[in-house]
Amino acid sequence: MPEPTSSKTIARRHDLDALRAVAMLLGIVLHGLMPFMPGLSVIRDTQTAGWVWILFLGIHGFRMPLFFLVSGFFTAMLWHKRGVQSMLRQRSVRILLPCLLGTVTIVPLDTYVGRWATNYGKRIAEKKQSAESKEKPDNLYDAIRRSDFLTVKSFLDKKKVGINTPDPEFKMPPLHIAALYGKTKVAELLLNRGANVQQRDDGNRTALHGAAFLGRVGVVRLLLDRGIDVSVRGDDDDTAMDSTNADWEMTQGIASWLRVPELDQKRVESGRERVRNLLREAGTPSQQDSSNSENSVDTSQEKDAGTLQQSRFKQTLEAIRSGYAGWLKSDRFQTAFKKSDKKESRDQGIFGNLKPRHLIFSRVFDHLWFLWFLCWLIPLFVCAESLLRWFGISVQKQWPFRLNASIWWMVPVTLLPQLLMGTMTPRMHFGPDTSLGILPQPHLLVYYAIFFGFGMSVFISGAKADRLGRWWPWHLLGACLCFPAALATMANPVVTAVPQILFAWLMCFGFIGMFRRWFSAESRVMRYVSDSSYWLYLMHIPLVITLACLMQTWKLPIFLKLSMICTGTTLILLVTYQLFVRYTWIGRMLHGPRDRGDRIHRHRESMPGTSA
Known part of the structure; x- marks a missing residue:
């Protein structure tokens, strides 16, 4: 120079x-x-x-x-x-x-x-929940959240609210709330009373998305037995299978916002793995497999070569994106530090407990x-x-x-x-x-x-x-x-x-x-x-x-x-x-x-x- x-x-x-x-x-x-x-x-x-x-x-x-x-x-x-x-x-x-x-x-x-x-x-959340628990639920949605089976049944008997009417706060139908909270008996009661298993929320997702998101194995089994469509994609083009791949920080944030009680990470991840197995058995697609869903479209609908070429390009790009994501997440970028013996490892910059770290995805620099x-x-x-x-x-x-x-x-x-x-x-x-x-x-x-x-x-x-x-x-x-x-x-x-x-x-x-x-x-x-x-x-x-x-x-x-x-x-x-x-x-x-x-x-x- x-x-x-x-x-x-x-x-x-x-x-x-x-x-x-x-x-x-x-x-x-x-x-x-x-x-x-x-x-x-x-x-x-x-x-x-x-x-x-x-x-x-x-x-x-x-x-x-x-x-x-x-x-x-x-x-x-x-x-x-x-x-x-x-x-x-x-x-x-x-x-x-x-x-x-x-x-x-x-x-x-x-x-x-x-x-x-x-x-x-x-x-703050515990104080709020403690105060609310002392009061009897005054609506169907809070009764579901508290797993108050008798109160839920009472609301349904009195027909104070439609069984498929979304929660005005989060725009979630009763079945979606029961699925997200893992209330299997309440979800079964709702289905027996006529809840629409295929109903979607304002994000175009079914109850299966929420149940899979937090690893609610019992609810997932129930929904699959009732014939829920496992191929439904939300507004973000995500299936229930994709919901099981959300990172823990995002999971905690969304769960906290939806007022779900504190979660145990190991329990959620274990439940998600079992849910993934159930969904695979049910033949569910994932977002990474969206290119395969394109192949299911009747080729007779692709009346010109341009449409077919566009479809192939999208499939190729999805394959590249999927392969690239897999390469980034692969173990070749994993360090070989000895895992910490402490019950809960904590990340504190580069001087946290020595546990296996991914050179690409482990948080080191934060906003720096x-x-x-x-x-x-x-x-x-x-x-x-x-x-x-x-x-x-x-x-x-x-x-x-x-x-x-x-x-x-x-x-x-x-x-x-x-x-x-x-x-x-x-x-x-x-x-x-x-x-x-x-x-x-x-x-x-x-x-x-x-x-x-x-x-x-x-x-x-x-x-x-x-x-x-x-x-x-x-x-x-x-x-x-x-x-x-x-x-x-x-x-x-x-x-x-x-x-x-x-x-x-x-x-x-x-x-x-x-x-x-x-x-x-x-x-x-x-x-x-x-x-x-x-x-x-x-x-x-x-x-x-x-x-x-x-x-x-x-x-x-x-x-x-x-x-x-x-x-x-x-x-x-x-x-x-x-x-x-x-x-x-x-x-x-x-x-x-x-x-x-x-x-x-x-x-x-x-x-x-x-x-x-």
Whole structure:
């Protein structure tokens, strides 16, 4: 790589500094939304709303692609200005060191606070259940939950509510509740009284889905004996078999939200295994076998070659996705640590109890995963540039690496890793996956490498890159049109891939143009926000969890609670940043030295890409 050229003056991009800070701070909003979304957080707030999911997915769909794009720009700036050796030293201090220190300090703190919040939530739930148990159930649904057989029979005798009428709280029919709670005798009573065994809830799932989800063997046997259709697929294209594959964290979250009493993991997993055997005997398909269900369609209905070719493509893609998921989960990535003798092993970053760990799926970095990805991407791009230069190819001069050319090949290439997103989850998927292990998931590393590389091409293109985002209002409008299209097609990984990658790219272009238009000038406020955003993101998880936990039973609108969580977290961390970080060794590590009372322009040389 070229050596640094001190004679060249590179103008600071205040707009991209501000944009990177906003991308980081949106992470606080993203995690602040999770308590209001069942299954995504250790906090189970008593309220939820559809707009929460929409906002969450909207932010998730573009935030990290935008972050890696901007990071690529600043990495190329450092490379051009200082040379490869100086760039690697600076990135080691700004990225690798915080990542390693955070893994042994921040991640264990996240884990500790998460356990405290879980136990706190359990105590609240136990108190509520204890109070409710002293009162006689006043409706059929609560009577089923409490396994009060005589009260259930009384409600049915009096016909106070239709036997197939869904619960107004969760939109679940009585049979679904009995199946989820594992009340075999109550479920049998409901069926004997005329409950529709094939009835579906508002997620288009049968009672078999809920029974399989929590390993309710007795209920599954009963439903199979009554002829329930095992091939039914929910709105997420999931069968009952797929429900048995949900990870434990998601299982706990959904069960807690549905007010299911505390579960025993070993008992649930054992029940799920027996349920899987029963479903296999019944000939059930799974989501991974969806390609086989395509073969069951009468070929006479495929009247043209195009339809048949499309069907074959879908089958091939499903086979690739299934094979890729199996390869990721395989034992070849399993470590050989001796299993802990303790009754309950606990993950505390990389220094938890020594138990077998999966190099890809064991949680190591938590929300610091993006730093670890940069620790892979930067050396990979250094090696790639050196290899190209060895062949006589200049990254700065060759046409494919210029902005005008890179748009035409990098954007379509994003489709390839996008087609592999969501292979590990039997449900609809939006946006990029998350990889928290030591080895990044390859498709995700490639996905972010494309945005990172595009950011480098933006810098390489120099003044021509100023045209990027000049049509930013139209880019954002296009993203707003792609977003609902992507949401509507989430169940189909082929169809949804195009609107999802268009949404991500258009949002990136739109935000770059918007910030170029409104935040190009130097600003003391935005400079401070940019400096502090790294610290705020590193430390926000414990505070978000704590505040959300304390507010989970408050009878306030979701938007108000979300605002209080995000504002409280930000203000507290800004105080800690000013007092303990900005002018200390931590600040020097995160963004370079800052002197009290120094004017902003004196710092312009110190941080062309500080926070990654």
